[in-house]
Amino acid sequence: MSTFAASHLSPSYPDRAAWGTAPKLRAWQQEAFDLYFRREPRDFLTVATPGAGKTTYALRIASELLANGVIRAVTIVTPTEHLKRQWADAAGRVGIAIDPEFKNSQGATSRDYTGVAVTYAQVAMHPALHRARTEHRKTLVIFDEIHHAGDAKSWGDGVREAFEPATRRLQLTGTPFRSDDNPIPFVAYEEDAEGFKRSVADYSYGYGPALDDNVVRPVIFLAYSGEMKWRTRAGDEIAATLGTPLTKDQLSQAWRAALDPKGDWIRQVMQAADRRLTEVRRGVPDAGGLVIATDHETARAYARHLRNITGEGATVVLSDDPGASKKIKQFAASEDRWLVAVRMVSEGVDIPRLCVGVYATSTSTPLFFAQAVGRFVRARKRGETASVFLPSVPTLMGLANEMEVERDHVLNKRPPEDGLDDSLLEQANRKQDNPDVLGDELPFETMETSATFDRVLFDGGEFGTGAEIGSAEEEDFIGLPGLLEPDQVAQLLRKRQSDQQAAKRKQQVEPAKEELAPHEQIAELRRELNGLVGAWNHRTGQPHGVIHSELRRACGGPPIAQATVEQIQERIATIRRWATQRR
Numbered sequence: 001m002s003t004f005a006a007s008h009l010s011p012s013y014p015d016r017a018a019w020g021t022a023p024k025l026r027a028w029q030q031e032a033f034d035l036y037f038r039r040e041p042r043d044f045l046t047v048a049t050p051g052a053g054k055t056t057y058a059l060r061i062a063s064e065l066l067a068n069g070v071i072r073a074v075t076i077v078t079p080t081e082h083l084k085r086q087w088a089d090a091a092g093r094v095g096i097a098i099d100p101e102f103k104n105s106q107g108a109t110s111r112d113y114t115g116v117a118v119t120y121a122q123v124a125m126h127p128a129l130h131r132a133r134t135e136h137r138k139t140l141v142i143f144d145e146i147h148h149a150g151d152a153k154s155w156g157d158g159v160r161e162a163f164e165p166a167t168r169r170l171q172l173t174g175t176p177f178r179s180d181d182n183p184i185p186f187v188a189y190e191e192d193a194e195g196f197k198r199s200v201a202d203y204s205y206g207y208g209p210a211l212d213d214n215v216v217r218p219v220i221f222l223a224y225s226g227e228m229k230w231r232t233r234a235g236d237e238i239a240a241t242l243g244t245p246l247t248k249d250q251l252s253q254a255w256r257a258a259l260d261p262k263g264d265w266i267r268q269v270m271q272a273a274d275r276r277l278t279e280v281r282r283g284v285p286d287a288g289g290l291v292i293a294t295d296h297e298t299a300r301a302y303a304r305h306l307r308n309i310t311g312e313g314a315t316v317v318l319s320d321d322p323g324a325s326k327k328i329k330q331f332a333a334s335e336d337r338w339l340v341a342v343r344m345v346s347e348g349v350d351i352p353r354l355c356v357g358v359y360a361t362s363t364s365t366p367l368f369f370a371q372a373v374g375r376f377v378r379a380r381k382r383g384e385t386a387s388v389f390l391p392s393v394p395t396l397m398g399l400a401n402e403m404e405v406e407r408d409h410v411l412n413k414r415p416p417e418d419g420l421d422d423s424l425l426e427q428a429n430r431k432q433d434n435p436d437v438l439g440d441e442l443p444f445e446t447m448e449t450s451a452t453f454d455r456v457l458f459d460g461g462e463f464g465t466g467a468e469i470g471s472a473e474e475e476d477f478i479g480l481p482g483l484l485e486p487d488q489v490a491q492l493l494r495k496r497q498s499d500q501q502a503a504k505r506k507q508q509v510e511p512a513k514e515e516l517a518p519h520e521q522i523a524e525l526r527r528e529l530n531g532l533v534g535a536w537n538h539r540t541g542q543p544h545g546v547i548h549s550e551l552r553r554a555c556g557g558p559p560i561a562q563a564t565v566e567q568i569q570e571r572i573a574t575i576r577r578w579a580t581q582r583r
Contacts, residue, residue: 018351029057036061043169048205050174050374051216058142058170063094065140071167073137074115082325084117104129122147124158131162133319138167146171149185162186173406174374216377217386218489221400221457225392226265228257229448238416243392243454245534259360261301263449268469270358272478273389274309277356280482284384287355291340291365292372294361314338352378359390370400392454394538400457401511401539456493462579463493490538525568
């Protein structure tokens with residue numbers, strides 16, 4: 001077995017290599033590769049951000065171990081059927097023949113194959129069979145997204161039983177963190193300062209370093225708020241504004257109304273996303289968009305909206321569609337504009353031309369969010385940017401601001417009280433025939449929804465002062481060029497923010513603006529300030545009172561109840577400045 005083919009594999013195979021990286025391995029891949037062979041470990045956990053090139057790295061290691069006679073066979077374990085074929089295609093390009101169609105009922109595969117690709121569920125169904133195969137030949141087991149081995153006790157037990165005798169085990173993941181207590185097989189844990197057991201990676205390569213190395217694209221998050229109105233089963237009509245402080249029930253209902261294809265909010269947001277895609281395609285002609293839907297019914301409805309918006313049909317991929325893999329592959333190779341998918345494409349699916357996304361699902365676990373955003377960050381050439389449109393929901397806004405934060409899997413730690421549990425991921429990726437139920441709300445009928453542009457989140461900062469759909473202020477952000485370096489993105493966003501604030505200040509000094517009575521103007525400004533304080537609370541964890549006190553120290557003046565219009569406006573400007581400057 002020669003390593004020649006593997007050594008000439010694109011660093012991001014099956015995608016094209018990022019700018020300036022071919023034909024050699026990327027720096028992180030080479031560093032992790034060298035570390036692996038210095039240690040010669042039985043188990044090795046590599047954590048690398050989605051899009052960094054874990055497939056290439058793993059196949060280089062496999063080729064080297066086969067060439068040196070350390071192993072005689074390779075088993076690749078993946079979360080989905082589609083990824084089995086993807087891995088087999090990649091391995092075939094470097095001379096490693098992998099059987100992606102292996103069934104438990106076969107017992108063995110053809111001698112033409114060096115190994116097989118199987119799913120975690122397949123292993124859990126018959127671990128003794130896979131143990132016997134592993135014992136029969138010296139085997140390297142490659143675990144793609146190893147955190148899935150902790151999805152259920154039966155999966156973890158099955159994986160442990162099947163592959164305990166393996167000669168080598170290489171664990172890969174882009175998102176290792178979980179919020180449950182299910183230990184991940186073959187992953188080492190160490191006790192931290194708080195007494196919790198935390199997973200330990202042998203090599204880590206996060207989104208921040210990958211962005212600095214031009215390995216992944218920078219992601220611009222465009223958040224949209226808006227007015228929602230719905231009727232409960234009891235006949236009560238309720239209205240709320242998405243993006244303002246709401247109770248948990250109000251937020252879940254407003255969020256659900258926003259995603260309802262019968263309302264205008266999702267249609268308006270998809271219209272904005274399509275305008276953004278048109279702008280991106282000026283620099284990236286084959287750029288595509290992805291709408292991540294909650295269930296089958298809404299996915300089809302979203303596709304009808306896109307046809308009306310674009311005049312073109314959208315590719316719809318459903319989780320129970322036997323032709324899903326073929327559709328994904330065809331879309332990846334085409335120049336079609338839009339793909340609509342029920343959440344199954346959140347992980348591992350390689351469509352490197354995806355540059356624009358609409359997060360139209362109610363799933364809000366950190367694990368799912370990171371994997372979904374990972375579909376858009378795969379860089380092909382320098383300067384490509386990704387844009388993800390999402391509702392102004394505090395959980396999602398917080399996750400967007402934390403893109404560069406590293407996480408580990410922690411055992412015996414109390415789960416979050418907001419119910420956002422990564423163990424829901426398996427359920428999230430299964431077939432969904434009915435819309436999600438967010439919280440314990442009563443069934444209701446969406447009456448009216450409308451969207452407004454809220455803000456842009458990028459690199460830990462927040463930009464924009466809110467604007468109507470289709471306004472010049474919104475277009476300032478939708479019209480950002482599709483080819484920009486990260487520092488250019490930040491510079492342009494700061495300029496757009498500054499221009500908007502200057503325009504608003506000019507409007508405020510014009511004498512014609514006397515529509516509100518003084519008490520109404522003060523009440524409106526207080527609501528705006530309280531909304532910003534709420535957003536800063538979610539981002540920093542500081543109590544509301546502490547934030548108000550800090551604003552008073554920075555700006556001077558009395559408590560908000562006695563503050564003048566000018567004093568409140570100064571505090572609003574200050575907290576917005578914090579959002580753009582503090583990391």
